[in-house]
Amino acid sequence: MLGFRQRFFGAGQFFAVARHRRGGGAIVVHADAEALLAFRRDVGAGSFIKLIADNETIRYAVVQDSGGVLLASDGVTEMSAPAADPFLGRVLSADPPQMRFTRYRDEEILEIAAPVHLGENDATLLRIGLSAASLHRAERTALWRIGISTLLLLLTGFLTTGALLRELRLHRRAEEQRERQEQIDAMGHLASGVAHEIRNPLNAVSIIAQRLDREFEPSQESEEYHQLTGTLAAESRRINDIVSQFLRFARPAPLNRQPVRLDALVAHVAALLQGEAADSGVTLISQCREVKEVMADGDQLTQALINLARNSLAACAKGGRIELTCTPHGDRILLSVTDDGAGIDPENLGKNFNLYFTTREGGSGLGLSIVQQIISQHDGTIEVESAPGRGTRFTITLPAR
Incomplete structure (x- = not known):
């Protein structure tokens, strides 16, 4: 290699390489020095540095x-x-x-x-x-993307969790309804057997009390005598009514399903109970939106609403308020009976639909059980919300037609 040499003619340098030739002589290659140096700059470490630095x-x-x-x-x-x-x-x-x-x-x-x-x-x-x-901009962009991704994941998680919890609540509610219905059926069969055993001697007691009141007149304390026989006959009739309710509960009548307008049915129940509410000093109102028809037994649903409304009347003091409402809710219809009465103690809240359970003096414990049975026959659900001193709301959910 000859390296860089000064040109013999003209200014500048050239780079020369010589190789011995077998047959004699040599092969000489030379290149312009400036062109070679420019090439080295373009492909050497300098070009690498320039390439890196071109990044903004x-x-x-x-x-x-x-x-x-x-x-x-x-x-x-x-x-x-x-x-x-x-x-x-x-x-x-x-x-x-x-x-x-x-x-x-x-x-x-x-x-x-x-x-x-x-x-x-x-x-x-x-x-x-x-x-x-x-x-820092890249970091903020990355953090923003991570934040958005995290938010989307959390939102998806919340929605999924909400859907799962809703399904679990519906499943638990269905299980509770099934267990409650099984309990009611078992108690109803027991009540049926007991009712038949009670009714015959009860009728005999009632007849004897009526005959004693009509056919005998004591020589002393006649007024007290007639009061006692009247009380005996009245209590016998009351027990007979309870027995009849037991039998109706144990052997519920088959549903006579017809198209029913629930808004009209609620207004009808409110009109029926206006007198009782006025006598108790309670305001009873109905607020219904137009809803679809349901295939239902109108008489039995009327009985269920009357039972709920009377239950609210018993819980309200003078000056109280009861509201009956009917509203659409997707493919279902909600009926509610709301009062501002005494409310239900938390320990009793889960027992309201149990057969024979009552906290009211003179109550039979059948009213709400019958309501639950009627609603269950209509493929609906009933729920209760209450707190002591804050009133009670019963909500019935029925499938629309």
Whole structure:
């Protein structure tokens, strides 16, 4: 290799390579020195530095050793020396690249520095400075995307959890309705057997009490005598009515399903009970929206609403208020009876539909059980919400036609 030589004719240099030829002589190749140097610049380390620095987020790229800057991107005139910078000294003593935040031309920079090996010189560094503002923007964008993704995941999770909880509530409610119906059926069969055993002697007691009242007149304390026989006959009739309710409960009549307008039915029940409510000093109103017809036994649903309304009347003091409502709810219709009465104690709230359960003096414990049975026969549900001193709301849900 001859290397760079001065031109014999004209200015400039050329680069020459000569090789011995077997047959004698030599093969000589030469190239223009300026063209060769330009080629080296385009494909060498300098082009690599330039390529890196062309990235808009990169503020500088520098290769330097202890003596100073060897290669640098455009615009770099001065950089700190490894001997004067403890960070660069640590980089030279460790193989893994390291990074730091620093200042360059009044701008915050993330500098990445790594040792590089160029021939025999081991004290050489590659330093690349990245704009911290660009990194912060990228970080904010990444955080925003992560936040949106997290929000979507949470929203999906909440919706899924809500749907699962709703299904669990519906399943639990159906199980409670089934267990309650099984309990009511069992109690009803028991009541049927007991009622037949009671009714015959009860009728005999009632007849005897009536005959004693009509056919005998004591010589002393006649008024008390007639009062006692009258009470005996009246209580016998009351017990007979309870027995009749037991039998109706144990052997419910089959439904006579017909198209029924529940808004009209609610208004009818409110009109029937206006007199009783007025006598008790209670305001009874009905508020119904137009709803679809349901296939139902109108007489039995009327009886169920009357039982609920009378239950509310018994719970209200003078000046109280009862509201009957009927509203559409998707493919179902909601009937509600709401009062501002005494409310139900929490320990009794789950027992309201149990057969024979009552907290009212003189109550039979049959009214709400019969209501639950009627609603269950109509493929509906009934729920109660109450708190002591805050009133009670019974809500019936029935499928629309």
